[in-house]
Amino acid sequence: VKRAVVAAILVAVAADARAESRRWGSFEIGAGTYEPDIDSEFPGGPQPFEDAFGSGRGWMFRTGAALALFRYAGTVEAGLQSGYLQKTGKGRTVEGTRAGDDTRLRLIPVSLTLTYRFEWLNERLRIPFAPYGRVGLERFHWWVEDGDGDTSESGATNGWSATAGLALLLDFIDTQVARELDNDTGVNDTYLFFELTRRSVHDFGSDSSWNMSDENFGMNFGLMFVF
Amino acid sequence: MRRLWLLALSATVVGLTAACDPTPNEVPTEAEAPTPNVGQITFPTIARSATDGIINLAECSGAGTIRLKARIRFIATPNLFTEYRLYVANDDDEAITDPASTEDCQTTGSTTGLLVGLVEDPPGRGSRTENISSDFITDAEYATSRIVSALGLADPCGTSGDIHLCFQARRANQDVGTARVTLSVVVDDAPAPPVLKSVTPGEEALNVDWDATTPGAEESYAVEVGRQVDPADPLSVVTITSPRVSGTELRFENLTIGTPYNVQVRAFSDADNPSDPSNAISASPVDVRDFFESYQDAGGQEQGGCGTGGGGVLALVGLAALVALRRRS
Numbered sequence: 419v420k421r422a423v424v425a426a427i428l429v430a431v432a433a434d435a436r437a438e439s440r441r442w443g444s445f446e447i448g449a450g451t452y453e454p455d456i457d458s459e460f461p462g463g464p465q466p467f468e469d470a471f472g473s474g475r476g477w478m479f480r481t482g483a484a485l486a487l488f489r490y491a492g493t494v495e496a497g498l499q500s501g502y503l504q505k506t507g508k509g510r511t512v513e514g515t516r517a518g519d520d521t522r523l524r525l526i527p528v529s530l531t532l533t534y535r536f537e538w539l540n541e542r543l544r545i546p547f548a549p550y551g552r553v554g555l556e557r558f559h560w561w562v563e564d565g566d567g568d569t570s571e572s573g574a575t576n577g578w579s580a581t582a583g584l585a586l587l588l589d590f591i592d593t594q595v596a597r598e599l600d601n602d603t604g605v606n607d608t609y610l611f612f613e614l615t616r617r618s619v620h621d622f623g624s625d626s627s628w629n630m631s632d633e634n635f636g637m638n639f640g641l642m643f644v645f
Numbered sequence: 646m647r648r649l650w651l652l653a654l655s656a657t658v659v660g661l662t663a664a665c666d667p668t669p670n671e672v673p674t675e676a677e678a679p680t681p682n683v684g685q686i687t688f689p690t691i692a693r694s695a696t697d698g699i700i701n702l703a704e705c706s707g708a709g710t711i712r713l714k715a716r717i718r719f720i721a722t723p724n725l726f727t728e729y730r731l732y733v734a735n736d737d738d739e740a741i742t743d744p745a746s747t748e749d750c751q752t753t754g755s756t757t758g759l760l761v762g763l764v765e766d767p768p769g770r771g772s773r774t775e776n777i778s779s780d781f782i783t784d785a786e787y788a789t790s791r792i793v794s795a796l797g798l799a800d801p802c803g804t805s806g807d808i809h810l811c812f813q814a815r816r817a818n819q820d821v822g823t824a825r826v827t828l829s830v831v832v833d834d835a836p837a838p839p840v841l842k843s844v845t846p847g848e849e850a851l852n853v854d855w856d857a858t859t860p861g862a863e864e865s866y867a868v869e870v871g872r873q874v875d876p877a878d879p880l881s882v883v884t885i886t887s888p889r890v891s892g893t894e895l896r897f898e899n900l901t902i903g904t905p906y907n908v909q910v911r912a913f914s915d916a917d918n919p920s921d922p923s924n925a926i927s928a929s930p931v932d933v934r935d936f937f938e939s940y941q942d943a944g945g946q947e948q949g950g951c952g953t954g955g956g957g958v959l960a961l962v963g964l965a966a967l968v969a970l971r972r973r974s
Contacts, residue, residue: 518845518852562937628947
């Protein structure tokens with residue numbers, strides 16, 4: 419009887435494994451907070467960013483896709499991410515007082531990323547967590563608008579980022595639905611993730627660049643689909 | 646009479662249009678106009694804009710005109726119509742046939758409370774006689790106030806309601822065909838003036854903010870900006886008016902930095918009746934530094950353009966190497 423039970427379990431596990439589609443990579447969508455450290459260029463002096471936009475951190479929305487490269491107790495992925503952030507504030511008069519005209523900073527970050535997601539916990543121990551680490555090369559495309567909505571200046575600033583995150587595998591909530599999702603759409607796993615990101619976006623220390631690095635660690639969260 | 650009706654039956658009137666918009670409408674095409682039965686005159690069903698069909702206070706008192714265009718086609722019998730009339734009534738009940746005269750247009754106020762008037766401008770009754778041939782097109786304008794006053798109301802601009810126009814084609818003093826259209830006379834009260842809250846200087850612009858006259862009401866607003874041309878003459882004011890907006894704020898652009906402007910706002914009701922001007926605020930456009938200009942004023946080194954450092958290229962090279970490594974493995 420014991421052998422029969424073990425055999426049945428093995429058959430079920432094998433059938434379950436067979437049912438899962440091939441993994442190509444992942445897709446994620448999320449949001450996080452960000453505030454560029456532009457005012458750090460003027461220690462003890464004027465604070466043009468804070469004067470215009472205030473001190474609150476802005477919301478940056480991001481999405482990305484990654485291609486699975488290797489699997490070893492987890493997955494190594496190379497990917498591309500992009501997003502959008504907008505800060506709206508008030509311009510200044512020549513005398514430095516607050517003017518009636520709006521001014522805007524718009525930002526489209528583009529990142530090339532390399533991620534390692536440790537999936538061994540779930541695959542071996544059925545613990546639905548996957549810690550991960552990510553490094554990325556960042557290119558922040560930005561432009562500033564004046565009160566008419568015209569572009570006053572635009573450019574791009576390069577840098578790097580490092581991320582540590584924890585992803586919660588949601589498949590355990592309803593394995594049947596997860597399996598159907600895989601059959602119907604090819605999504606193997608669905609994760610809810612939370613991560614901390616350190617960004618250094620300052621053209622690698624260039625003197626002729628402003629500092630778009632995040633003032634603090636950026637906190638991001640979102641959904642990730644492994645397909 | 647029966648013979649004349651038979652004559653009338655031999656004519657087909659393709660379309661007759663009425664519009665309140667002072668801008669002339671195009672003659673409706675046959676596709677726009679429903680094909681009438683033989684002997685029947687119809688107003689073609691043409692979508693009218695929100696302001697069409699509404700007579701506001703200014704128009705009621707004489708400022709506006711209603712332009713009528715008619716396209717009348719005679720298929721079999723030329724010279725059928727020799728004159729036509731335009732009647733106005735405040736009720737369309739039983740207006741199809743006047744029981745007193747058997748004419749299709751109501752020509753007398755026979756019903757209790759019914760008022761009927763004849764609009765006497767050309768092409769009014771007896772004042773214009775056309776020897777009409779085939780494909781006759783007429784195009785006439787009437788002062789809105791004349792149409793309203795033709796009803797004979799004691800206070801024509803004091804009451805809202807519908808008025809009904811009836812176009813009548815005649816030959817030998819007989820009615821040979823009619824068509825009708827209804828216009829809404831909206832003589833609602835002018836709205837209360839808005840409250841101008843603030844006028845904030847912008848770069849060659851003023852940012853104007855006001856409170857709605859009646860929250861939730863369907864009103865539009867126009868900002869008026871006045872500039873004194875001759876400093877010695879306070880009456881030498883040139884006023885520019887913005888396009889109508891539905892919100893309660895407006896950025897008034899293309900002004901001169903340093904020049905004082907007197908700003909007021911006027912509300913307009915749904916029927917375009919204007920309010921008195923709001924309170925006035927004077928302000929002058931200023932030179933405004935946007936964020937990047939403020940950054941550079943502070944001594945910032947960023948000059949715009951593409952960043953230095955080959956981060957993107959390095960990343961692409963790295964990515965290509967990883968993909969190649971994956972293929973090999």
